[in-house]
Amino acid sequence: MSSADEILDIVDENDNVVSQSPRGAAYAEGLRHRCVFVQARDAAGRLFVHRRTDTKLVFPSLHDMFVGGVVGAGESYDDAALREAEEELGVSGLPRPEFLFKFLYDDGAGHTWWSAVYEVRCELPVSPQVEEVAWHDFLPEDEVELRLRDWEWVPDGLAAYERLKAYRSMG
Template sequence: MTTPADEILDIVDEHDQVIGRSPRGEAYAKGLRHRCVFIQTRDAEGRLFVHRRTATKLVFPSLYDMFVGGVVGAGESYDEAALREAEEELGVIGLPAPRFLFKFLYDDGAGRSWWSAVYEVRCDLPVRPQAEEVAWHDFLPDAEVERRLPEWEWVPDGLAAYERLREHRRAAR
């Protein structure tokens, strides 16, 4: 039986060029740079999907996140991974293709670094998040998310993506 730690990832350089492949567990343990997708999901009323990760997650267990997403598998495109991860985490089939917004290199300075592609998608379907991935979820208005930012412990890469997304939208105005 394979586990998430066995999933093969493309290892990339500082320019997002593939330089090798590694199992996810090894990539995490050795701090090898890989690729991830972050998908901001809103419902028909424009509320943001927010969830708390399960305690069994390999990275950032039990923390809150305002994105669904995950790692990009070896040979998989960012776009393919965005749709796959969004449908898996939301527990839906038939989601429209998430819209690519921008990409940035996340680096926490402590050995965690990955290229991060940020997307957005609207989900009008009833969600059934994976119990293995999501301990709690809700669709929250933006004002509620902003109010919770200092109160809840958020995944650091998701928080970095959220802050960059706010700047991206300000610049686009």
């Protein structure tokens, strides 16, 4: 089964499930669904940053400071966060990511999803999926901040990152 065939819950503006749709159709038709964003840090506190492969359905070849993805039909945000983090980092036995907050991402151009933001400490050696990750490294947060101007980033990840910085500053 391709990722375009994966079944997703379609949700309303209050994150209530209203129907289900294959992922490819949900993207093509701009149907609101659910996603998870997991900020992974290594033992030294550096952020996992990667560049997506050019074959990704959404935002190919762009950089991201989160691992994550869509929440499958009937799957909880918490379960999706752990599954996606382990898949993208290429590890098993990761601690359960900690939920921080949720927001509605909408770029006004047909990309809209409820976004649950998590964080996790990954002290395991990573081996990211070559189908999903073209390049990766753990970078200090100040270097990530510098790269925000130089690299092209996924817009939803950037939105989540800005909200996460605001969330932490309210701390």
